[in-house]
Amino acid sequence: MGANASAMAALSPDYVRHISPYVPGKPIEELAREYGLVESQIVKLASNENPRGPSPKVRAAIAAAAAGVTRYPDGNGFALKQALAARFGVGLDQIVLGNGSNDVLELATQAFLRPGDHTVYAQHAFAVYALATQARGARGIEVRARDLGHDLAAMRTALTEETRIVFVANPNNPTGTWLPPAQVQTFVESVPSGVLIVLDEAYNEYLQADQQANSASWIAAHPNLIVSRTFSKAYGLAGLRVGYGIADPGVADMLNRVRQPFNVNSIAQAAALAALADDDYVAESARLNRDGLAQLMHGLDAIGVPYLPSHGNFLMVRVADPGEGAAPVYEALLRRGVIVRPVANYGLPEWLRVTVGLAEENARFLSALGAALGK
Numbered sequence: 543m544g545a546n547a548s549a550m551a552a553l554s555p556d557y558v559r560h561i562s563p564y565v566p567g568k569p570i571e572e573l574a575r576e577y578g579l580v581e582s583q584i585v586k587l588a589s590n591e592n593p594r595g596p597s598p599k600v601r602a603a604i605a606a607a608a609a610g611v612t613r614y615p616d617g618n619g620f621a622l623k624q625a626l627a628a629r630f631g632v633g634l635d636q637i638v639l640g641n642g643s644n645d646v647l648e649l650a651t652q653a654f655l656r657p658g659d660h661t662v663y664a665q666h667a668f669a670v671y672a673l674a675t676q677a678r679g680a681r682g683i684e685v686r687a688r689d690l691g692h693d694l695a696a697m698r699t700a701l702t703e704e705t706r707i708v709f710v711a712n713p714n715n716p717t718g719t720w721l722p723p724a725q726v727q728t729f730v731e732s733v734p735s736g737v738l739i740v741l742d743e744a745y746n747e748y749l750q751a752d753q754q755a756n757s758a759s760w761i762a763a764h765p766n767l768i769v770s771r772t773f774s775k776a777y778g779l780a781g782l783r784v785g786y787g788i789a790d791p792g793v794a795d796m797l798n799r800v801r802q803p804f805n806v807n808s809i810a811q812a813a814a815l816a817a818l819a820d821d822d823y824v825a826e827s828a829r830l831n832r833d834g835l836a837q838l839m840h841g842l843d844a845i846g847v848p849y850l851p852s853h854g855n856f857l858m859v860r861v862a863d864p865g866e867g868a869a870p871v872y873e874a875l876l877r878r879g880v881i882v883r884p885v886a887n888y889g890l891p892e893w894l895r896v897t898v899g900l901a902e903e904n905a906r907f908l909s910a911l912g913a914a915l916g917k
């Protein structure tokens with residue numbers, strides 16, 4: 543079977559065969575199976591999901607939408623686009639809906655990259671930028687981080703005639719690093735108009751109001767800017783897969799041409815529409831997240847474990863000395879029923895990323911980590 547499989551794989555282009563697959567957080571069911579643990583005793587803090595569950599209004603919208611699933615969804619996502627356009631003060635023709643914002647990132651690369659083109663992104667940036675680049679036969683240029691965050695000046699310098707897309711994650715995952723809006727705006731203004739800027743704001747809703755950029759308003763002057771947002775994180779809809787891009791109409795048109803006609807399902811559209819209207823849920827999620835981050839930092843301080851302050855709903859924790867890996871600590875946490883995320887594939891072998899959970903889940907993580915480290 544092995545020989546056959548590799549013969550078949552050889553039919554695929556080099557640039558596809560060389561892709562290292564995205565490694566998701568370990569599912570609860572898998573850990574239960576592998577370690578003989580009880581699912582209800584497992585705490586998953588590995589995928590930056592909202593620990594609260596969907597809001598009652600969203601649950602009601604999902605239940606109502608379930609009755610309509612024999613029909614195809616609205617391929618134009620009219621109601622959701624209308625609500626988003628009103629929220630951001632842009633035209634309907636400036637919104638692109640995605641099967642998660644991951645889809646929006648993919649669509650940008652599908653619509654604008656030719657094989658051999660370059661994209662630019664930061665060291666330790668979200669893994670999908672490299673994956674989407676490779677899948678198009680394009681070449682990713684990784685720009686060295688500064689203090690584990692994006693070095694925008696170096697990223698500007700890295701742009702060449704070959705560059706078609708530059709990715710900026712703000713805040714970034716997995717580092718939680720954040721750039722003030724004024725710095726991002728200056729960067730956007732400095733990028734040549736022939737280079738698309740994909741500004742990934744998946745964690746925007748977790749920022750304090752005065753930290754949030756009004757980035758959609760920059761598009762009028764900078765039609766090469768695509769702003770990407772998601773319902774997966776603060777809105778609590780990761781399992782339904784819905785995100786969106788805001789762009790110049792000409793750019794949005796190209797993304798829509800390569801999009802699957804029905805890429806966002808009907809339940810997801812209904813849920814996202816209800817979630818968008820539920821500002822209280824998002825505000826409460828952000829507040830709980832700030833409390834959870836404080837709880838984690840306080841607990842880590844108490845056992846003397848270093849971490850990187852974060853602007854997202856997750857925290858990078860350094861659990862090994864330079865030259866050692868975090869794998870033994872990751873395994874020890876698994877044995878105690880706590881799933882976090884290794885980030886060695888991000889060039890951060892000594893670190894683990896933990897998602898902010900409910901207070902009791904954070905406490906479980908802290909005590910499991912203390913035990914794992916013998917503290």
Ligand SMILES: *Cc1c(COP(=O)(O)O)cnc(C)c1O
Nearest residue numbers: 642643644668715744772774785
């Ligand atoms: C989670 C995440 C996304 C995308 O998530 P979707 O569920 O596909 O919307 C995009 N960018 C970053 C930086 C993320 O962490």
